[in-house]
Amino acid sequence: MNVRAAIDQRLSEALSACTGRNSPALVQPASKPEFGDYQANGIMAAAKRLKTNPRELATAVIDTVALDDIVEQLDIAGPGFINIFLSAEFLAARLAREQPLVSPAQHPYTAVVDYSSPNLAKEMHVGHIRSTIIGDAVAKVLECLGHNVIRQNHVGDWGTQFGMLITYLTETGANSQVLEDLEEFYRAAKQRFDADADFATRSRLAVVGLQGGQPELRRQWQRFIDISLNHCQALYGRLGVSLSREDVHAESAYNDDLPNVIESLREQGLLEESDGAQCVFLDEFKGKDDQPLPVIVQKSDGGYLYATTDLAAVRHRHNQLNAQRVLYFTDARQVLHFKQIFAVARKAGFADAAMSLEHHPFGNMLGKDGKPFKTRDGGVVKLAELLDEAEARAFDLVTQKNSELGEDERREIARVVGIGAVKYADLAKNRTSDYHFDWDQMLAFEGNTAPYLQYAYTRVQSVFRRGNIDVESLTGETAPSEPAERTLAVTLLRFQEVLEQVAADAYPHYLCTYLYELASQFMRFYEACPVLTAPGKVRDSRLHLCLRVAETLKNGLGLLGIETVERM
RNA sequence: GCGCUCGUAGCUCAACUGGAUAGAGCAUCGGCCUUCUAAGCCGAGGGUUGAAGGUUCGAGUCCUUCCGGGCGCGCCA
Structure with missing residues (x-):
């Protein structure tokens, strides 16, 4: 149940009835504890439009609204806020064992999530991590809310770079099953491509042959793609990313459709030739010197570009996948x-008005110094090496904190904590601007980090372990009375609204902020309210609250693709 | 030149269609372990939200101008 939405709806109806026009109540979580659990901000704006006294309007709204089943008290505060206090009965009822903390959307839709999309000519590096984990978190949240999610890994597997790679492999007889070697070959091939004009020509011919379906070239290419995809899958596995081979819908998949895209544009009179290239000009895009800016869809040599492929992809997602939303990361x-x-696709009817096309951009990964994140010698940081280092650092830390644990368990904890730390540090700040990658910060494992959340989870588990608690034997009820318990209860009930917000805005950091808040409140509760030594009924109530916290932390972290451990 | 984007505490970041005294973590300083894991909790200091105007009951958020950073702007992706 989305508590916020429920209150908002009823207050909005009451407010609209009082004002005689559609007036949103604008209910939000309260900005301070003394303002209650939620607050309504919409009264002032409504009163303003009616030229009436906001506090009087607030009184009328409170007299009108029916919220007795949810709310204990409604206060008018300040210039005309309504402060909302949830009732103890409501909290207890919603937290009872049989109540789900997450319920599916009333109107599920089909969402295509386009993310990760590495270039298969190279090993995955840090530049791929943001798209991969942010997109995956959003996909998981959408799915958890009952939407039909279609993952699309739009990998780069086509074009000149593959021509030169295949040519290089054929001519040198180089052979390997390991992508690292292939990356070496790529570097060598690129060098020859730049230095040797004949080699470059042969490479371009190879591309033509490839696109024309020449069997030997296709076989070579396919072998290479397989190795590269295996490498990606291994990393997805390590990262807890839910992409599989079935989600790969590569650039090359649209190859046969590209002439149709051009033809469709031509038929609709959208195509114009400019300097030999086929272009679409739209009024809303201007380039240098106010010149119209083209979207080039076919090069003067007849070749297609990524714009063409992306247009084909939009059409495919509309016509074949029947997507209502398409999210690009x-x-x-x-x-x-x-x-x-998006503009061309709409104009050409590749997407209708009902299909939402959303680009969710993010900034670059920068090092601590504010410059692009590189290795000491200026090379690209490979994703696999980054994760190795995270695990190694986490292992040192867990050894230092908990030396009595066996090595195998410490390795496992280090894996979960290290990977979690790297992912969380990124997911917790979804800035559209650049992101500062800082080992010391994320692996300090203090404050708003994955380990803090994971540690909160282990503390709950520890209570159950210590008390030899059989979860089934609990009443499955809770009656929060202490302030720390009440706060925790209210926060638990906000899980649904946070997930819906993440789904709507595609910002996983809302979920991170929420989980951090939940974990902090649990830590305070843990200090303030003894669980195992509490008298019978209170003990059961607190144990059930603990159970709900653990469930939410595990579930929430799971949506971020971050695991938990029982102790650490 | 035009366009997009960002600028919040020493550092990294929050602040949800404009809401109450701009919040966290790190770092600094001070408390709390014979009681469920101290990777924790409690407290203190730290801000002209880049600058100046404007809109209004109310602006970090919207508008204008300026300053500073990043990115983009015809046949790469």
């Missing part, structure tokens, strides 16, 4: 590109 440099693609 790519870096911020592509904002113009996607604005253009």
Whole structure:
């Protein structure tokens, strides 16, 4: 149940009845504890429009609204806020064992989530991590709310770079099953491509052959793609990312459809030739010197571009996948590109007005010094090495904190904590601007970090372990009385509204902020309210509250693709 | 040149269609372990939200101008 939405709806109805026009109540979580659990901000604006006294209007709304089943008390405060206090009965009823803390959306829809999308010519590096984990978290949240999620890993597997790679492999006879080697070959091939004009020509011919379906070239290419995808899958596995081979819908998959895209644009009179290239010009895009800005869909040599592929993808997602929402997670440099693609797609009818096309951009990963994140010698940081280091650092830490645990268990904790720390540090700040990657900060494991949340979870588990608690034997009820208990209870009930917000805005950091708040409140509760030594009924109530906290932490972290351990 | 984006405490970040005294963590300083794990809790200091105007009951949030950073702007993706 979305408590906030329920209160908002009823207060909005009451407010609208009082004002005689549609007036939103604007209910939010209260900004301070003394203002209650939620607050309504909409009275002042409504009173303003009616030129009436906001406090009087608030009184009328409170007299009108029916919230007795949820709310204990409604106060008018300040210039015309309504402070909302949830009733103890309501809290207890919603937290009872049989009540789900997450309920599915009333109107589920089909959402395509386009994320990760690495270039298969290279090993995955830090530049791929943001798209991969942010997109995956949003996909999981949408799915958890009952939406039909179609993951699309739009991997780069086509184009000149593959031509030169295949040519290099064929000509040198180089052979390997390991992607790291292939990356070496890629570097060598690129060097020859730049230095040797004949080699470059042969490479371009290879691309033509590839696109034309020449069997030997296709076989070579496929072998390479397989190795590369296996490498990606291994990393997805380590990262707890839910992408599988079935989600791969590569650039090459649209190859046969590209001429149709061009033809469709031509038929609709949207195509214009400019300097030999096929372009779509739209009035809303201007380039240098106020010149119209083209979206080039076919090069003067007849080749297609990523704009063409993306247009084909939009059409596919509309016509074949029947998506109502399409969410793209790519870096911020592509904002113009996607604005253009979306505009052309709409104009050409590849997407209708009912299909929401959303680009969710994010900034670059920067090092501590504010410059692009690189290795000491200026190289690209490989994702696999990044994760290795995270685990190694976490292992040192867990050894230092808990040396009595066996090595295997410490390794496992280090894996869960290290990977979690890297992911959480990124997910917790979804800035559209750049992101500062700082080992010391994320692996300090203090404050708003994954380990803090994971530690809160282990503390709950520890209570159950210590008390030899059989969860089934509990009454499954809770009656929060202490302030720390009450706060915890109210926060637990906010899980649903937070998930819906993440789904709506595609910002996983809302979930992180929420989980951190929940964990902090649990820590305070843990200090203030003894559980195992409390008298019978209170003990049962607190144990059930603990259970709900653990469930929510595990569930919430799971949606972020972060695991938990029983002790650490 | 045009466009997009960002600028909040020493550092990294929050602040939900404009709401109450701008909040956290790190760092600094001071308390709390014979009682469920101290990777914790409690407290203190730290701010002209880049600058100046404007809109209004109310602006970190909206508008204008300026300053500073990042990115993009015809056949790469």
